[in-house]
Amino acid sequence: MSQKTYNADSITVLKGLEPVKQRPGMYTRTEHPLHVIQEVIDNAADEAMAGYCKKIGVTLHLDGSISVSDDGRGIPVEIHPVEGVSTVEVVFTRLHAGGKFNKTDEDSAYRFSGGLHGVGVSVTNALSHRLEVDVVRDGARHRLVFSGGDVIEPLVRIGDAPKKASGTTVRAWPDAKYFDAPDLPRAELERLLRSKAVLMPGLEVSLTIEGSEPRTWRFDDGMRGYLSEALHDEPLIPLFAGEKFAPKGDDTFAAGEGASWAVAWTLEGSPVRESYVNLIPTPAGGTHEAGLRDGIFTAIKNFIDHHALLPKGVKLTADDAFGRASFLLSARVLDPSFQGQTKERLNSRDAVQLVSRMVRDPFELWLNEHVDYGKKLAELAIKAAQARARAAQKVEKRKSSGVAVLPGKLSDCESEDITRNELFLVEGDSAGGSAKMARDKDTQAILPLRGKVQNAWEVDRERLFANAEIHDIAVALGVDAHTPDSTPDLSELRYGKVIIMSDADVDGSHIQTLLLTLFFRHFPKLIEHGHIYVAQPPLYRIDVPAMGKKRPPRRLYALDDQELTSLRDRLAHEGVKPEHVEVGRFKGLGEMNPDQLRETTMDPATRRVLPIHVRADAFKETLRVFTMLMGKGEAAGRRAWMEEKGDSVDADV
Numbered sequence: 001m002s003q004k005t006y007n008a009d010s011i012t013v014l015k016g017l018e019p020v021k022q023r024p025g026m027y028t029r030t031e032h033p034l035h036v037i038q039e040v041i042d043n044a045a046d047e048a049m050a051g052y053c054k055k056i057g058v059t060l061h062l063d064g065s066i067s068v069s070d071d072g073r074g075i076p077v078e079i080h081p082v083e084g085v086s087t088v089e090v091v092f093t094r095l096h097a098g099g100k101f102n103k104t105d106e107d108s109a110y111r112f113s114g115g116l117h118g119v120g121v122s123v124t125n126a127l128s129h130r131l132e133v134d135v136v137r138d139g140a141r142h143r144l145v146f147s148g149g150d151v152i153e154p155l156v157r158i159g160d161a162p163k164k165a166s167g168t169t170v171r172a173w174p175d176a177k178y179f180d181a182p183d184l185p186r187a188e189l190e191r192l193l194r195s196k197a198v199l200m201p202g203l204e205v206s207l208t209i210e211g212s213e214p215r216t217w218r219f220d221d222g223m224r225g226y227l228s229e230a231l232h233d234e235p236l237i238p239l240f241a242g243e244k245f246a247p248k249g250d251d252t253f254a255a256g257e258g259a260s261w262a263v264a265w266t267l268e269g270s271p272v273r274e275s276y277v278n279l280i281p282t283p284a285g286g287t288h289e290a291g292l293r294d295g296i297f298t299a300i301k302n303f304i305d306h307h308a309l310l311p312k313g314v315k316l317t318a319d320d321a322f323g324r325a326s327f328l329l330s331a332r333v334l335d336p337s338f339q340g341q342t343k344e345r346l347n348s349r350d351a352v353q354l355v356s357r358m359v360r361d362p363f364e365l366w367l368n369e370h371v372d373y374g375k376k377l378a379e380l381a382i383k384a385a386q387a388r389a390r391a392a393q394k395v396e397k398r399k400s401s402g403v404a405v406l407p408g409k410l411s412d413c414e415s416e417d418i419t420r421n422e423l424f425l426v427e428g429d430s431a432g433g434s435a436k437m438a439r440d441k442d443t444q445a446i447l448p449l450r451g452k453v454q455n456a457w458e459v460d461r462e463r464l465f466a467n468a469e470i471h472d473i474a475v476a477l478g479v480d481a482h483t484p485d486s487t488p489d490l491s492e493l494r495y496g497k498v499i500i501m502s503d504a505d506v507d508g509s510h511i512q513t514l515l516l517t518l519f520f521r522h523f524p525k526l527i528e529h530g531h532i533y534v535a536q537p538p539l540y541r542i543d544v545p546a547m548g549k550k551r552p553p554r555r556l557y558a559l560d561d562q563e564l565t566s567l568r569d570r571l572a573h574e575g576v577k578p579e580h581v582e583v584g585r586f587k588g589l590g591e592m593n594p595d596q597l598r599e600t601t602m603d604p605a606t607r608r609v610l611p612i613h614v615r616a617d618a619f620k621e622t623l624r625v626f627t628m629l630m631g632k633g634e635a636a637g638r639r640a641w642m643e644e645k646g647d648s649v650d651a652d653v
Contacts, residue, residue, distance in 0.1 A: 017093065017095065017122060017123075017125065017126035017149035019095070020095070020122070020123050020126035020127065020149075021126055021127070021148075021149070021178075024123075024126075024127055024178045027123045028123050028127070030178060030179055030180060031179070031180045031181065032179055032180065032181045032182075032183065032184060032185060033066075033127070033174035033179050033182070033184060034184045034185060034188055034189060034192075036123055036124040036127055036128070036172070036174060037058075037066050037068065037124070037172065037174075037184065037189075038192060039120035039121050039123060039124050040068040040120075040121055040124055040170045040172070041056065041058065041068055041192065041193070041196070042120065042279065042280060043120065043121060043168075044056045044068060044069075044070035044072060044168070045196050045200070045279045046278075046279070047070055047072030047073065048070070048072070048196070048200050048203050049200060049278075049279055052072045052073050053070045053071055053072035053167075053203070054071055054202070054203065054204065055070065055071050055203075055204045055205075055206075056068070056069070056070050056193075056196065056203065056204075056205045056206070057069045057070075057205075057206045057207075057208065057214070058189070058193060058205075058206070058207050058208070059207075059208045059209075059210060060184070060207075060208070060209050060210060061171075061210045062210045062211065063173070064173060064174075064182065065130075065171055065172060065173040066171070066172055066174075066184065067169055067170065067171035067172075068169070068170050068171075069167060069168070069169040069170075070167050070168055070169075071165075071166065071167040072166065072167055072168060073137065073166050073167075074135045074136050074137030074166045074167055074168050075087065075088040075091055075133070075135050075168050076088065076137075077135055077137070077142050077155060086144070086155045088133060088135060088142070088144055088155065089144060089151060089155060091121060091122070092121055092122055092124075092125045092131070092133065092144075092146060093122060093125065093146075093149060093151070094122060095122050095123075121170070122149075124170075124172055125146050125149045125172075126148070126149040127174060127175055127178045127179075128146070128148070128149075128172040128173050128174050128175055129147060129148060129173050129174075129175040130145070130146070130147050130172075130173040131145070131146045131147075131170065131171070131172045131173070132144075132145050132146075132170070132171045132172075133145075133146075133168070133169075133170055134158075134168070134169040134170075134171075135167075135168050136161045136165050136166055136167050136168075137161075137166045137167075138163075139160060139161055139162070139163045140157050140159070140160060140161055141157065141158050141159045141160070141161050142155055142156065142157055142158065143155070143156060143158045144156075148175070189207065190207060190215070191281075192281060193205045193206075193207055193217060194217045195274070195276065195279075195281055196217075196279060197217035197218055197219050198217075198219050198222065198223055198226040198328070199222070199223070199260075199276055199279055199330045200222075200279070201219060201220055201221065201222035202218070202220060203218070204216060204217075204218045205217045205218070222260075223241060223260065223261070223262040223328040223330065224239055224241040224262050226262075226328065227239060227241075227262040227264060227272065227326065227327075227328050228264075230272045230326075231264060231266060231269075231272060231326060232266075232268075232269040232270075232272075233266040233267065233268045233269045234266070235264040235265060235266055236264075236265040236266060236267060236324075236376055236377070236380065237264075237265060237370075237373040237376055237377060238373065239262055239263065239264045240261075240262070240263045240264070240363060240366055241260075241261065241262040241263070242260070242261060242359075242362050242363075242366075243258065243259065243260030243261070243358075244258050244259065244260075244358040244359070244362060245257065245258030245259075245332065245358070246258055246354075246358075251552075252353070252357075252552070253334075253350070253354055254334045254551065256332060256334075257332055257333060257334055257354055258331075258332055258354065258355075258358045259288065259291075259292070259329060259330060259331045259332065259354070259355045259358050259359065260329075260330045261292060261327060261328065261329050261330070261359060262327065262328045263292075263296065263325055263326070263327045263363075264325070264326045264327070265324050265325050265326070265377060265380065266324060266326060267324065267380075271324065271325060271326040271327075272326040272327075272328075273289075273326060273327055274327075274328050274329070275288060275289050275292075275327075275328075275329040275330075275331070276329065276330045276331070277330075277331050277332075277333055277336050277338075277346050277351075278331075278332060278333065278336060279330070281344075282338075282344060282345060282346050283344055284339070284344040284345035285345060285346075286338075286339070286345040286346030286347060286348075286351070287346050287347060287348055287349060287351040287352045287605055287606055288329060288331040288333070288346050288348075288351045288352075288354075288355050289329060289346075290351075290352050290355075290604070290605035290606075291331075291351055291352040291353065291354060291355025291356040291357075291359070291605075292327060292329050292355050292356070292359055293318050293322050294318065294352065294355075294356040294360075294605075295355060295356035295357070295358070295359030295360035295363065296321060296322055296325065296359060296360075296363060297316075297317075297318040297321045297322055298356070298360050298364075299359070299360050299361075299363040299364035299367060300321045300363075300367070300374075300377055300378065300381055301316055301321070302364055303364060303367045303368065303374045303377075303378060304316070304378045304381070304382075306368070307371075307374075307375070307378070309375065309378045309382070310382065311382065311386075314382060314385050314386060314389070315385065315389075316381055316382070316385050317385065317388075317420075319384070319388075319420070320381045320382075320384040320385040320388065321377070321380075321381040321384075323384055324380060324384075329355070331346070331351060331354070331355055333346070333348055333350075333351050333354065335348075335570060335574070336348050336351075337556075339608060347606070347608065349599060349605075349606040352605045352606065388417060391417070406475060406476060407447065407472035407475055407476055409432075409447065409448055409472070410445060410446070410447050410472070410476050411436050411439075411445060411446040411447075412445045413439075413440075413441060413442060413443050413444055413445040414441055414442050414443075415442050415443050417443075418493055418494060418495060418496045419496045420443045420496065421443050421444075421445065421494065421495045421496055421497075422443060422444045422445065422495055422496070422497040422498075422499055423445045423446075423447060423476060423477070423494070423495040423497070423498050423499065424439070424444065424445065424446050424447070424499050424501050424535070424602070425447055425449055425473065425498065425499070425500050425501065425515060426446055426447065426448050426449065426501045426502075426589070427449060427501065427502040427503055427507075427508060427511050427588075427589065428448065428449070428450070428588075428589070428590060429448050429450065430588075430589075430590035431448070431501070431503075431588065431589035431590045431592075431597075432446055432447075432448025432449075433448075434589065434590060434592060434593065434594050434597050435448075435501065435589075435594075435597060435602065437594035438594035438595070438597040438598035438602050439598075439602060440602075444602065445476070445495065447472065447473065447476050449469055449511070450469065451469075452507075452510065452511055452514055453467070453469050453470060453473075453511065453514045453515055453518060454467045454469070454470060454514070455514060455517060455630055456470060456514075456517060456518045456521055456522060457517050457521055457626065457627070457630035457631060458630075458631065458632055461481050461522065464481055464522060470518060473518070474523075476494065476495075477493060477494060477495065477498065477523075477526075478492040478493055478494040479492065479493050479523060479526065481522040481523060482522070482523065482524070482525060483524070484524045484525075484528075484619075486525075488525055490525060490526075490529070493526075493531070495531070496531065497531060497533055498519075498526065498531055498532050498533065499533045499534070499535050499609055500512050500515050500516070500532075500533070500534045500535065501535040501537070501589065501601060502535075502589070503537070503587075503588040503589055504536075504537050504538070504539045504559075504560075504586070504588075505587075505588065508588075512534055513629075513630075516532075516534075516612065517626060517630050519532050519612075520614070520622070520626060521626070527612055527613060527614060528613075528614070530611060530613060532611075532612040533609040533610060533611050533612060534609065534610045534612060535601050535602075535607065535608075535609050536559055536601075536607075536608040536609060536610060537586070537589055537592075537597075537600060537601045538557035538558055538559050538586065538600050538601075539558060539559060539560055539561075539564075539585060539586060540557065540558040540563075540564050540583055540584065540585055540586070541555065541556075541557055541583070541584045541585075541586065541596070542555070542556040542557070542558060542564070542567055542571075542581060542582070542583050543555055543581070543582040543583075543584075544556060544571060544576060544580075544581055545576070545580050545581075547574075547575070547576065557600050559608065564583070568581070589601070628641060629641075
């Protein structure tokens with residue numbers, strides 16, 4: 001049998017924009033081209049946020065291209081001092097390039113830009129079969145044209161322009177081979193453009209379908225006016241809107257960090273909730289929303305305590321005060337950390353404290369200036385708490401009849417509200433001990449697992465509970481084993497979220513696989529109804545020293561080597577010397593102290609967890625893969641699969 005040669009020629013180094021073309025899903029959403037166009041729109045919005053742009057126009061052309069124009073300052077066209085080509089070419093051809101890295105200058109236009117990695121418009125360029133850039137500045141018009149990320153028409157001056165005129169127009173033809181669908185979702189694009197107008201009062205944003213009249217958005221009243229229009233029902237009290245930002249010399253936050261908001265409460269209908277970070281929509285929420293929730297709840301609770309409104313025996317939670325709230329939130333965060341390049345969820349841990357602090361005092365002052373409104377909100381929160389307590393008592397009575405004795409090693413939570421309760425299945429007794437100290441005893445339960453759970457793929461349902469670990473999991477959950485086509489009774493389920501928490505290594509991945517096998521084979525309805533999650537503990541801890549009086553020491557965490565590299569790049573661009581950055585690698589969950597485990601892996605406001613689900617159209621394929629990977633008689637299939645897929649495995653796994 002011949003053996004493939006493995007030498008220096010076997011190693012491929014991807015240069016320039018090639019990594020984007022090879023793995024586009026690592027840099028952008030590939031369902032459709034909207035996100036690569038959003039990168040261009042975000043650049044124009046950054047100019048508006050810095051005060052240099054009054055109009056942004058987007059045009060959908062009949063030939064499938066999309067153009068974005070703004071009347072900002074225009075991208076610089078002079079030769080870059082390091083790269084030796086025009087600055088506009090650098091912006092569109094270098095992955096980690098742009099004004100967004102210049103965060104140390106308090107007058108920088110990109111100080112609160114949404115861009116994190118500096119890969120935005122270069123990704124747009126890489127994934128377009130043609131891209132044209134027109135720049136107006138300094139009394140001249142310039143043009144640069146690319147194809148597949150490569151320059152095909154070098155930068156040239158194409159004419160004169162009025163001295164005071166400036167701006168940038170980017171026209172892109174996204175390459176259909178990189179996307180599942182070639183067309184932009186019109187409704188999502190309109191929401192994105194409207195949001196820019198909402199968040200920047202006075203900015204005029206337009207969308208034109210070639211050959212039709214443009215649709216224009218402009219909100220002079222900003223978020224207050226937009227939320228008033230969006231509410232389906234009359235608010236319980238007048239909207240509470242405001243903004244607050246850290247001043248120069250703040251001990252905790254950088255100058256300019258803060259938030260603006262509009263909040264309203266209604267008694268009926270679905271709440272309207274939209275959040276943004278540096279003008280970037282965050283549809284999956286994140287730590288800034290957690291901060292708003294905390295600040296609002298703390299202010300209402302302080303008002304209730306100050307006026308002695310809380311009945312005896314009633315315990316308030318944030319859900320009681322915030323459950324009927326609608327809001328618009330726009331946070332400004334220096335160097336925001338997002339979950340993934342698509343920036344749908346904010347992960348910056350400091351944002352919880354930042355937004356909470358900015359909102360809490362103004363809202364508490366407003367409540368005490370409008371006592372009647374404050375009492376209405378207090379009554380709403382207290383009624384919600386009482387209804388929750390009554391529901392919990394009913395659950396307790398139903399459970400008290402013949403429930404199995406809970407496992408002795410289970411550290412259960414106090415709450416009976418399964419929508420809030422979480423069960424952590426933790427690898428090992430050592431990590432289990434740390435998790436018990438790190439948890440929220442009210443809503444988080446811990447079940448340590450000793451060793452690796454049995455491979456349950458071919459275990460009969462009648463013999464399943466002979467395994468002690470599986471028996472303990474099932475009893476703790478309160479759900480019987482079942483099949484995909486059955487209708488099990490989930491009314492006795494004791495936890496709304498079951499979170500698998502294992503080490504970030506090979507053994508941890510094996511334990512995750514064994515537990516997911518158990519749930520997919522014997523508890524499939526828990527996956528179908530969205531109850532199963534996998535925790536993502538970080539692999540690295542990064543200690544960053546203080547940078548003067550305005551930037552205290554920081555502790556950052558990286559999920560893997562790729563995220564560590566991105567953080568190193570970001571810190572280098574901030575001016576932090578690499579030799580001053582200390583990087584530590586966690587060997588396992590047991591190495592983390594309870595505070596670190598809580599912050600990185602357990603606190604809902606700052607952790608990262610992956611929801612597990614199986615698409616209906618992918619069930620048969622998922623079943624086939626599980627059978628091939630976990631079946632006892634599938635060794636030959638597994639070997640062939642590993643020979644075929646082995647080069648796809650991450651090197652650090």
